[in-house]
Amino acid sequence: MKFSNVMVAGSGVLGSQIAYQTAYKGFQVTVYDINDEALDKAKERVEKLMTLYKQDFDLTDADVQQGYERMRFSANLSEAVQDADLVIEAVPEKLAIKKDFYTKLGEVAPDKTIFATNTSTLLPSQFAKETGRPEKFLALHFANDIRVKNTAEIMKHEGTDDHVFQALVEFAEAIGMVPLPIYKEQPGYILNSLLVPFLNAGQELLVNDIADAHTIDKTWMVATGSPAGPFAILDTVGIRTAYNISYAKGEAGDEAAQKVATFLKEEMIDKGKLGTESGEGFYKYPNPAYLEKDFLKA
Template identity: 55%
Template sequence: MNFKNITVAGSGVLGYQIAFQTAFHGFNVTVYDISDEILEQAKGKFNVLGEAFKKDLNATQKQLNATLKNLNYTSDLTTAVKNADLIIEAVPENLKIKLGFYQKLSKAAPEKTIFATNSSSLLPSTLAKKTGRPEKFIALHFANEIWKHNIAEVMKHAGTSPQVFDDVIDFAKAIGMVALPIHKEQPGYIVNSLLMPLLSSALELWANKISDIKTIDKTWMVATGAPMGPFGILDVVGITTVYNINKIAADSSKSPIKIKVSKKLKKEYIDKGKLGTTTGKGFYTYPDPAFEKKNFLK
């Protein structure tokens, strides 16, 4: 692995975290997004993220200053990718948007550049043809709050070069991740294959009015010793992402319960701007959510 220049495409919930984490570990990072206005918002988020790195990782101000120097910004795709060894795509979780992005990216990027998608629900083989370089295309998936939940799921598709697979695993380790190699395509990778049944069941219990949010979370926390329940996890994942995944499932399966969950999420949370930890309000209110209070489990 000889990566030096990394481009992160998309500065949303995970994109800006990936960019900052990578820059923190000494790589030259270019942050690309569709407008300068969005990039300005990302710069503000980096300052907040720096405080989290101080608190959770004991990062020094010197390290954070160096991190910010490693970050560059552009809304011009050709400029963003001209020297890239690796591009990590973190654009919205929408097949049409991603396919359109890769069509443009394949023409703009140098031949050497490896492409990695951070998609949480789309298999790399779904996108591989549009990349124009399927042998240099792979999935590299991070969990939210990546500086704390530092896993990187590295999943190849049937056409991925073994060398690319090994290089991206090495890169993940180089930015402080615990690399999790996945040798065959699997919807949901490892983490979501384990986690999604839990979160889906919690949402269905809530949508069907079987029980309330706090009781469902309390049940899981007391029964397993987990530090948070499924709705606390959903706030961290981000309710927009949760809604998008449920909406895709509802549209494809026509499942009555998936439709009910999607409608309830949109009406009670998305439309009200309650999107989880990033907005300070979701199923809980932050920074002091009820599930962290002393008497929650009683």
């Protein structure tokens, strides 16, 4: 299977990164989102990414512009997917939204098109039926800041064709990722199976008034030598993503998660503190306190 044209559905923090990384590595990319306002924000994100690519990889303006010129943006689903060999979906982490999206996508996508979800908390089998092509559907999960944290977890469900699975492993490598094949469905894959309990523990310490966010981060950083604590990581992941995850768990009966979701909504999202994307979350950016040389001192 050969991929030339890729559609990325959802142009948020991670969707924009996936789209630009894929285009930078030589693929034609169409970015789809529900309206022009969302796409305008995506273009702003990509412009910021181009600056980071120049800094991190010592690239020229021409180098990063070549990637951008392989991108186009569309709020028309039929138009966006018409030439796609592969769709990478990065829409919000709510099952109803994903089911609705895939039902609509399956009706207009070419028969050849493979679908890959970037879900971080759901399982592909939960909405494989809605795709209309479960054998051509699987999960392809990226970490945030994918240009440098270049993991790609490829996870099949029981109905995924093995040739499709292998094609996605090869695609992940082609866009500069370290492919991490996962042969059985696992909530959270590998990365989030390790990371989410850690982030949950930090958030519960905060909402239960055990300590403030900076102290919790400082504790972890000093004791383990880690470059970031849970709240610095949450800012990078995005507060809305963290809220969606906690909200879903709360709706399922997890009282601790519901308490976290309420805090994130009232104290962060409602105040415009969305993390690095808005310039403020648990820290202020572009110069967060946890990176200051005195942060870890007594």
